Amino acid sequence: MRETAIPRSQATQRLVTIPMLAAVAFVLQYLEFQVPLMPTFLKLDFSTLPGLIGALMYGPMAGVIVEVLKNALHMLFKNTDGLLIGELANVVAGASFIVAAVSLQRLGQGKKNFLAGLALGTLLMTAVMAVANAYLLLPAYAALYQVSLEQLVAQFQAESVWSLVLYGIVPFNLIKGVLLSLVAYPLYAKLAPRLRIRSGN
Numbered sequence: 665m666r667e668t669a670i671p672r673s674q675a676t677q678r679l680v681t682i683p684m685l686a687a688v689a690f691v692l693q694y695l696e697f698q699v700p701l702m703p704t705f706l707k708l709d710f711s712t713l714p715g716l717i718g719a720l721m722y723g724p725m726a727g728v729i730v731e732v733l734k735n736a737l738h739m740l741f742k743n744t745d746g747l748l749i750g751e752l753a754n755v756v757a758g759a760s761f762i763v764a765a766v767s768l769q770r771l772g773q774g775k776k777n778f779l780a781g782l783a784l785g786t787l788l789m790t791a792v793m794a795v796a797n798a799y800l801l802l803p804a805y806a807a808l809y810q811v812s813l814e815q816l817v818a819q820f821q822a823e824s825v826w827s828l829v830l831y832g833i834v835p836f837n838l839i840k841g842v843l844l845s846l847v848a849y850p851l852y853a854k855l856a857p858r859l860r861i862r863s864g865n
Contacts, residue, residue, distance in 0.1 A: 716762050727763070753801050
């Protein structure tokens with residue numbers, strides 16, 4: 665069976681659009697803000713939205729590429745710890761949200777499926793980041809700052825790693841997913857006809 669080649673004009677458009685979306689996402693990362701009552705190292709921004717748009721246009725992998733490119737720019741121009749911990753966390757969070765949301769939207773090609781996808785993306789991102797923080801990211805930060813994991817956790821008035829995850833990381837990602845969804849859904853409904861994305865019921 666022969667694969668259908670992507671027309672050159674579409675390939676060129678994709679080649680231009682994905683880096684452009686990554687640049688927009690990088691700029692949006694600068695507009696981060698603190699969420700009240702959340703640990704201070706957790707900052708919220710809307711830089712996942714360009715990746716979500718890219719995924720709706722060209723498929724989930726395009727959204728992941730936008731996330732990777734965005735964080736590569738962040739590493740070059742804004743990285744403060746000299747490592748990739750923050751960038752890795754951002755890629756994992758954004759990719760899990762985008763892939764779940766767009767994959768479900770593509771199954772039904774409509775607003776209801778996209779709304780369900782956003783809910784699934786929020787839950788998946790929350791679960792993935794809970795596990796990633798408990799077993800990878802928080803231990804990596806402890807090693808970076810040359811303190812024990814218990815000392816790091818104590819700095820945020822938590823009794824254990826999982827108490828920090830359950831009362832800090834999990835609520836933060838749920839809030840992040842809900843806020844992203846509140847912006848993404850009307851944006852999708854408005855842009856879908858222009859981007860040739862089916863947005864029927």
